[in-house]
Amino acid sequence: MKTMTSRASLAAAAMLAAAWLASPVLAQTQPPSAPAQSVAQPAPAGPAQAAPAATTPAVPAPSASTATPVAPTASQAATVSTTARPDAAAGIAPAMKELSPWVMFMSADVIVKAVMIGLAFASLMTWTVFIAKSIELSVASSKLRSALKKIAETRSLAEAQMALGAKEGILPSFLAAALREARMSAGLSSDSGIKERAASSFSEIVRAEARRIRIGMGVLATIGSTSPFVGLFGTVWGIMNSFIGISKSQTTNLAVVAPGIAEALLATAIGLVAAIPAVIIYNHFSRVTKGYLELVSRASGAAGRLLSRDLDRSHGSVHSRAAE
Numbered sequence: 001m002k003t004m005t006s007r008a009s010l011a012a013a014a015m016l017a018a019a020w021l022a023s024p025v026l027a028q029t030q031p032p033s034a035p036a037q038s039v040a041q042p043a044p045a046g047p048a049q050a051a052p053a054a055t056t057p058a059v060p061a062p063s064a065s066t067a068t069p070v071a072p073t074a075s076q077a078a079t080v081s082t083t084a085r086p087d088a089a090a091g092i093a094p095a096m097k098e099l100s101p102w103v104m105f106m107s108a109d110v111i112v113k114a115v116m117i118g119l120a121f122a123s124l125m126t127w128t129v130f131i132a133k134s135i136e137l138s139v140a141s142s143k144l145r146s147a148l149k150k151i152a153e154t155r156s157l158a159e160a161q162m163a164l165g166a167k168e169g170i171l172p173s174f175l176a177a178a179l180r181e182a183r184m185s186a187g188l189s190s191d192s193g194i195k196e197r198a199a200s201s202f203s204e205i206v207r208a209e210a211r212r213i214r215i216g217m218g219v220l221a222t223i224g225s226t227s228p229f230v231g232l233f234g235t236v237w238g239i240m241n242s243f244i245g246i247s248k249s250q251t252t253n254l255a256v257v258a259p260g261i262a263e264a265l266l267a268t269a270i271g272l273v274a275a276i277p278a279v280i281i282y283n284h285f286s287r288v289t290k291g292y293l294e295l296v297s298r299a300s301g302a303a304g305r306l307l308s309r310d311l312d313r314s315h316g317s318v319h320s321r322a323a324e
Helices: 002-029 033-040 050-058 061-067 070-097 101-106 110-150 157-164 170-184 191-213 217-249 254-323
Strands: none
Touching: 101 254, 110 157, 110 170, 110 191, 110 217, 110 254, 157 170, 157 254, 170 191, 170 254, 191 254, 217 254
16 A cells, blocks of 8 residues: 555656646747646646645746746847847938038928028129129229329319310319300309309219219118028028928937928028128228219319319409400
């Protein structure tokens, strides 16, 4: 009887050992509920009920074995994420490196492009006016100075006209107006009236010359005052489109936001490039024009003095004839 009991206990121990060894393999091939069934099968052995109770602490091994498949899954996810990040960075980096003024202009919105083209045209007009007015003022000032030197030693309007010749300019215009007024006022005894009428003609000539020499200054003033606001309009429009792109893409990544904001800021930069030179050139021409108009006033005064000498000379000759 003892022998049978020992054999039964040995058989039960052997079955428990086999079940314990087979449980990791079953846990890898079956769902988690399978190990519980394999462990519960040795329970019907009647004679060895006490022995399984003693060996039951070995049962938690399947739970550890069932957790083993989770580790490869997490490692695979980490591997995928680490391999995906360099690809994303590699895709973003070239786009960020390719941001240049020309690329930003070509990828900008239609309205932002129109703003940039308008500001570029305004800048071209600014430099065109600068070159043209510089040449015009330089030539006019040099001609007027040369004419004033030529008539500095003349004694009458006729001599001044002969010294200047048939050249056109502001000083010949003053001399012609003085001679015309003297001819039309022949026979009148009031010299002051002739001088007043001649001075009125001189004032009209000066105003006409001032209007002519200031042509283009209004363009500079307009460009200098409006270009920053036009560029700001392009900036606002570009940033608005950037926010619309953010709302559509549902992301605030810098690679998505940066191009639109860069295009908007490019419009502001072009506006400042057009406005700053226009303001500087306008102030420069204001000073140069003022100096040229002072030369025109000197020419008007020289013509008035020659007219006064002619009038005094004519009255002197009349008095001498009367005395004879």
